[in-house]
Amino acid sequence: QVQLQxxxxxxxxxxxxxxxxxxxxxxxxxxxxxxxxxxxxGKGLEWIGYIYYSGSTNYNPSLKSRVTISVxxxxxxxxxxxxSVSAADTAVYYCARRGTHYDSGTVYYYMDVWGKGTxxxxxx
Amino acid sequence: DIQMTQSPxxxxxxxxxxxxxxxxxxxxxxxxxxxxxxxPGKAPKVLIYAASSLQSGVPSRFxxxxxxxxxxxxxxxxxxxxxxTYYCQQSYSIxxxxxxxTKVEIK
Numbered sequence: 001q002v003q004l005q006x007x008x009x010x011x012x013x014x015x016x017x018x019x020x021x022x023x024x025x026x027x028x029x030x031x032x033x034x035x036x037x038x039x040x041x042g043k044g045l046e047w048i049g050y051i052y053y054s055g056s057t058n059y060n061p062s063l064k065s066r067v068t069i070s071v072x073x074x075x076x077x078x079x080x081x082x083x084s085v086s087a088a089d090t091a092v093y094y095c096a097r098r099g100t101h102y103d104s105g106t107v108y109y110y111m112d113v114w115g116k117g118t119x120x121x122x123x124x
Numbered sequence: 125d126i127q128m129t130q131s132p133x134x135x136x137x138x139x140x141x142x143x144x145x146x147x148x149x150x151x152x153x154x155x156x157x158x159x160x161x162x163x164p165g166k167a168p169k170v171l172i173y174a175a176s177s178l179q180s181g182v183p184s185r186f187x188x189x190x191x192x193x194x195x196x197x198x199x200x201x202x203x204x205x206x207x208x209t210y211y212c213q214q215s216y217s218i219x220x221x222x223x224x225x226t227k228v229e230i231k
Contacts, residue, residue, distance in 0.1 A: 035220075045168065045211060047220040060219040061125075094167055101174050109215040110158040112174035117167050 003026035004115035012122050018082040022095030022115060029053050033098035034078040038091040049081050086123045093119040126150050126214050130223035138231040142217035143199040145226045147212035152192045159188055161198045164213040
């Protein structure tokens with residue numbers, strides 16, 4: 001059974017770069033898309049972006065100028081970097097696998113496996 | 125961006141009740157609509173994808189319906205483990221967006 005585990009610093013200073021890693025175990029990173037999603041304390045969910053195992057990416061335009069998502073297939077890891085952080089970036093950060101469902105020639109996507117999430121606080 | 129609006133934002137219900145949550149998209153998204161629930165301190169978990177397909181392992185008391193802009197999640201008989209926050213999410217276009225959530229509480 002595929003499991004995802006996020007890791008990285010729990011505290012980042014304002015204006016610095018947030019760096020997180022998602023390690024995939026129990027399965028291969030290949031042939032899937034991998035997303036990052038975040039959730040500020042007490043608030044809703046925000047999709048940050050995704051990456052295909054081949055390296056192609058798609059980002060939320062609201063964060064695109066500050067986000068980089070990368071993949072290391074040899075380590076079965078996906079990474080997130082978010083630059084120039086502020087208090088507004090304080091959140092639980094989740095990685096998730098994008099599942100695919102085919103129905104009458106139409107492809108549907110959903111996040112079918114999630115990590116437990118990691119809390120990142122931006123504060124000096 | 126496609127805006128997803130859920131209602132109600134919260135509700136109180138008893139074990140055994142039938143519960144309905146609605147989600148409205150700001151434009152047509154066909155059936156590109158997923159439902160998740162999230163318990164405190166836990167990651168979201170998918171319940172329904174493609175508007176009405178039940179994720180493997182999810183109890184059959186959960187069902188989804190709708191297409192276009194209006195969608196519904198129904199819990200036919202609320203169980204103690206169903207008290208959580210429910211989110212809809214569109215996968216029609218980038219950026220994927222979520223509804224604001226519906227918190228289901230014990231009456």
